[in-house]
Each structure stands twice: as structure tokens, then as C-alpha cells.
Amino acid sequence: MTESSDFQMKKMPLSNGAGHMPALGFGTLIPDPAVTISATRDALEAGFRHFDCAERYRNEREVGETLQAGLAARGIAREDIFVTTKLWNSNHRPERVEPAFEASLNRLGLNYLDLYLIHTPFAFQPGDEQDPRDQKGNVIYDRGVTLLETWRAMESLVADGKCRTIGLSDIGLNELLPIYESARIKPAVVQVEAHPYLPETELLEFCKAKGIVFLAFAPLGHGMKPGLLEDPAILAIAARVGKTPAQVLLAWAVQRGTALLTTPKSAARARENFNISSLPEDAFDEINRIQTRQRLNDVVNTGSPGFIPRGKST
Numbered sequence: 577m578t579e580s581s582d583f584q585m586k587k588m589p590l591s592n593g594a595g596h597m598p599a600l601g602f603g604t605l606i607p608d609p610a611v612t613i614s615a616t617r618d619a620l621e622a623g624f625r626h627f628d629c630a631e632r633y634r635n636e637r638e639v640g641e642t643l644q645a646g647l648a649a650r651g652i653a654r655e656d657i658f659v660t661t662k663l664w665n666s667n668h669r670p671e672r673v674e675p676a677f678e679a680s681l682n683r684l685g686l687n688y689l690d691l692y693l694i695h696t697p698f699a700f701q702p703g704d705e706q707d708p709r710d711q712k713g714n715v716i717y718d719r720g721v722t723l724l725e726t727w728r729a730m731e732s733l734v735a736d737g738k739c740r741t742i743g744l745s746d747i748g749l750n751e752l753l754p755i756y757e758s759a760r761i762k763p764a765v766v767q768v769e770a771h772p773y774l775p776e777t778e779l780l781e782f783c784k785a786k787g788i789v790f791l792a793f794a795p796l797g798h799g800m801k802p803g804l805l806e807d808p809a810i811l812a813i814a815a816r817v818g819k820t821p822a823q824v825l826l827a828w829a830v831q832r833g834t835a836l837l838t839t840p841k842s843a844a845r846a847r848e849n850f851n852i853s854s855l856p857e858d859a860f861d862e863i864n865r866i867q868t869r870q871r872l873n874d875v876v877n878t879g880s881p882g883f884i885p886r887g888k889s890t
């Protein structure tokens with residue numbers, strides 16, 4: 577075992593007795609199909625065993641085929657990987673939830689999912705158009721369904737065994753609380769943007785208290801520059817501990833008790849991002865003291881995903 581094996585092997589227990597999620601996750605938000613395939617293959621080869629997908633990413637088929645081939649080639653069992661996908665905004669009506677789940681399962685070529693998330697709390701006009709807009713270009717929301725009604729339909733997926741556990745994404749504490757209170761099956765995972773510029777400490781504390789896995793996306797600040805990868809404190813710590821800035825940021829995320837999703841797109845970066853280990857306490861504390869605050873993805877405000885162009889985020 578290498579010195580970094582603690583973080584590489586770390587698994588987060590899921591509520592409802594639904595097993596464990598590997599803390600280090602590979603995200604598949606990759607627009608190009610060929611890059612999706614090579615990056616997914618490289619991630620599996622580097623050691624990632626947790627794969628985050630979404631119907632909205634429009635590449636579940638490529639991810640699924642790459643995983644099937646990778647598992648067969650390496651003799652890895654399906655049970656040894658953890659696969660998530662997400663219900664898109666245009667499928668929030670309860671009668672659309674199971675068909676959307678089955679369609680994702682079919683595209684991924686799997687017979688069960690480890691985790692199914694409501695991608696955002698925003699319901700869009702139901703239908704096959706993922707980005708419904710009116711003539712002025714405004715998103716057409718669906719006021720005819722509540723998040724709790726969608727959650728109830730998610731709960732019924734768990735009963736038949738094809739969906740091991742369920743959760744929410746792009747949600748704040750105020751919207752999470754009523755779902756948590758009313759849920760028959762409590763959310764096991766909450767996936768949100770989190771990094772040293774957006775630590776989401778209150779949400780993290782709530783999740784820890786309730787046994788919910790807090791799953792951080794954009795732990796490298798989505799690689800935006802200028803940004804976290806060039807932050808002077810991160811650069812100084814990286815030089816001091818002999819790690820790369822990316823490794824420092826990913827280690828910080830695991831050390832504070834979150835799971836994470838990162839999207840390296842080359843074999844070298846996949847190995848770099850998987851090869852992480854704990855930071856000295858003083859380095860960890862120094863990152864906690866970073867004062868910059870910046871949200872990078874606007875999805876929590878609108879339901880429309882998208883990293884905010886540089887210089888416009890608040």
C-alpha cells in the first residue's frame with residue numbers, strides 16, 4: 577500500500593444501509609463523446625471506482641459502454657464500482673420519473689444504479705426538450721409539480737431494487753430541510769458545488785449531523801483561471817508538501833469529510849488526481865482560512881447548468 581491509500585480507499589457510509597460510496601469520484605460532464613470515452617477509461621485505469629453521470633450530459637451510452645469494456649478487461653465486478661446518474665428537470669412530473677430512470681439505466685447498460693439524484697430542484701416544462709424556452713428565450717418552468725412530489729416518485733424506485741439509494745443535487749439547506757423532514761426515505765447524498773472559495777460549511781455540518789454524504793463538485797474550481805489552482809495559498813502549500821495544487825485541493829475536500837467529483841481528461845491527470853493523501857494539519861487550517869468567496873456555477877439559481885464566465889461570478 578502507498579502512503580496515499582487512506583484517501584484512495586476511503587468510502588463514505590450511505591444511510592438506509594445502502595452500502596458505501598468511494599470518496600473519490602470521477603465526473604462525466606464532458607461534451608465531446610470521444611473525450612468522454614478516453615477520460616472514463618483513464619479514470620478507471622487510474623483507480624477511480626465512483627462515476628457520476630446524468631441524462632443531461634447526453635453521454636450515458638458512451639460512459640456505460642466504456643465502463644462495461646473496462647470492467648471486462650480488468651476483471652472488475654459491477655459491485656466494485658459505484659455509478660450515479662441524475663433525473664433531469666424536464667422529468668420532474670411523478671409519472672415521468674420511472675421512465676427517465678429506466679432510460680438512463682438502459683443507456684448505461686446497467687441493471688441497477690447505486691445512486692439516483694434529482695439533478696436540480698427546478699422543474700422545467702415536462703417533455704423531451706431538455707432546455708424548454710419561450711419566445712423571449714426564458715426558461716419555461718413547470719409550476720404544476722412540487723419537489724416533494726418528485727421525491728415521492730424517487731422513493732418508489734428504491735423499493736424494486738434497481739436503485740440502491742437516492743439524493744438531491746444543486747440544493748441549498750432551505751430547500752433540503754422540508755424534503756428531509758417529510759421524506760420516507762431520507763436523502764443519502766447531496767451533490768453541490770464546493771471548494772475553498774465556496775465551503776458551504778452550514779450545509780456540510782447539517783449533512784454530517786444527519787449522516788448524509790456531502791458530494792462536492794468543482795473541487796478544483798472547475799479548473800478556471802485565474803482561480804483556485806493559482807491561489808497563492810494553494811501554490812505555497814503545494815510547494816511545501818511536494819504535491820500539485822490539484823492534489824492539495826482534492827485532499828482538502830476529503831480531509832474535511834466530503835466526497836468529491838473531479839474530471840481529469842488525460843491519463844496523467846487521472847493518476848495525479850487519484851494519487852492524493854492527507855495534508856499536514858497546518859496546511860489544512862490555512863486553506864480553511866482562505867477568505868475569497870466565489871460561486872462558479874449558476875445552476876442553483878436557475879436550474880440551467882453552466883459555469884459562469886470568468887469575471888462575472890459573485
Ligand SMILES: NC(=O)c1ccc[n+]([C@@H]2O[C@H](COP(=O)([O-])OP(=O)(O)OC[C@H]3O[C@@H](n4cnc5c(N)ncnc54)[C@H](OP(=O)(O)O)[C@@H]3O)[C@@H](O)[C@H]2O)c1
Nearest residue numbers: 603604605628793794795796797798799822837838839841
Ligand atoms: N450537479 C451539478 O449540477 C454539477 C455541475 C457541475 C459538475 N458536476 C459534476 O462534477 C464533476 C466535476 O466537476 P468539474 O468539471 O467542475 O471538476 P473539476 O475537477 O473541479 O474541474 C475540471 C477542470 O479542471 C481541470 N483539471 C482537472 N485535473 C487537473 C489537474 N490535475 N491540474 C490542473 N487542472 C486540472 C480540467 O482541465 P482539462 O479539461 O484540461 O483536463 C477541467 O477543466 C462533473 O464532471 C460532473 O459530474 C455536477
